[in-house]
Amino acid sequence: MAIDPRIDTLRLPQHVAVIMDGNGRWAKQRGKLRTFGHTNGVKAVRETVETAAEIGIPFLTLYAFSTENWNRPKMEVSALMTLLVRTIHKETKTLMDNNIRLNAIGDLDSLPKSCHRELNEAMERTSGNTRMTLTLALSYSAKWELVQMVRSIVKDARAGALNERDVNEALIAQRLCTAGMPDVELLIRTSGEHRVSNFLLWQIAYAEFHFTEKLWPDFGAADLEQAIIDFQGRERRFGKISEQVREVV
Ligand code: FPP
Numbered sequence: 001m002a003i004d005p006r007i008d009t010l011r012l013p014q015h016v017a018v019i020m021d022g023n024g025r026w027a028k029q030r031g032k033l034r035t036f037g038h039t040n041g042v043k044a045v046r047e048t049v050e051t052a053a054e055i056g057i058p059f060l061t062l063y064a065f066s067t068e069n070w071n072r073p074k075m076e077v078s079a080l081m082t083l084l085v086r087t088i089h090k091e092t093k094t095l096m097d098n099n100i101r102l103n104a105i106g107d108l109d110s111l112p113k114s115c116h117r118e119l120n121e122a123m124e125r126t127s128g129n130t131r132m133t134l135t136l137a138l139s140y141s142a143k144w145e146l147v148q149m150v151r152s153i154v155k156d157a158r159a160g161a162l163n164e165r166d167v168n169e170a171l172i173a174q175r176l177c178t179a180g181m182p183d184v185e186l187l188i189r190t191s192g193e194h195r196v197s198n199f200l201l202w203q204i205a206y207a208e209f210h211f212t213e214k215l216w217p218d219f220g221a222a223d224l225e226q227a228i229i230d231f232q233g234r235e236r237r238f239g240k241i242s243e244q245v246r247e248v249v
Contacts, residue, residue: 001054003055007055007232013231016184017184017188017203017207019187019189021190022192023041023217025215026041026215040217044218047220050094051221053099059132061184062137064137068141081111081114084115092125100129100134103123103136105178107139111138119136146176153167153172186227188210191213191214192211
């Protein structure tokens with residue numbers, strides 16, 4: 001694939017996160033069950049992952065299943081889990097061929113055993129890959145993650161291994177599921193919704209948001225490229241004023 005020449009490969013967002021939304025509506029528009037939308041969503045996942053790797057994005061994180069998604073009808077939850085297991089099993093070879101490491105964040109113990117096992121195997125097999133880290137957020141919510149982080153700090157403090165002054169931004173970042181990953185620079189949400197939906201709240205502190213009307217199964221290479229072009233056209237001030245930012249560049 002030829003990368004869109006408008007993309008400056010020297011100024012890529014180091015971490016792109018995606019809220020994949022609209023599978024249900026996509027299926028409904030076609031008079032089909034919601035699960036048909038999820039099945040077609042897998043194609044968009046594949047294309048997004050391959051395109052991100054080709055462009056040279058080092059970290060891509062996809063919101064595949066939220067803590068709140070457990071409240072969906074039983075049949076849909078079960079179909080999503082089956083789809084996950086199948087997709088991970090089927091795509092591990094593609095991940096190996098493309099030198100992509102698979103990672104997962106979230107309350108992974110709450111996933112069905114088969115899903116957890118498939119995930120662990122794929123993560124183990126791809127652990128030496130270096131081109132891009134693909135993280136799936138599964139049974140994930142940012143509030144859940146923040147609670148885990150606070151618990152781990154309190155535990156160490158009670159054991160005398162930490163004191164109040166040790167708690168700073170770096171320590172907190174180390175105790176989140178995304179430890180060792182850069183903060184999100186570009187957050188994409190499909191389907192015309194303008195919400196964060198409990199996703200990576202700490203990590204998106206300075207992210208640029210890109211919203212598209214496209215429903216997730218229709219999202220493809222050109223849409224990811226457009227999001228990156230949009231990102232590169234923004235002035236990121238990080239609290240400074242425009243003149244200060246331009247002096248640095
Ligand atoms: C949002 O659409 C999508 C999901 C909750 C699931 C995402 C799952 C996939 C794309 C398939 C499998 C993924 C991987 C990583 C293998 P929605 O159901 O909320 O759509 P709606 O808002 O139109 O109802």
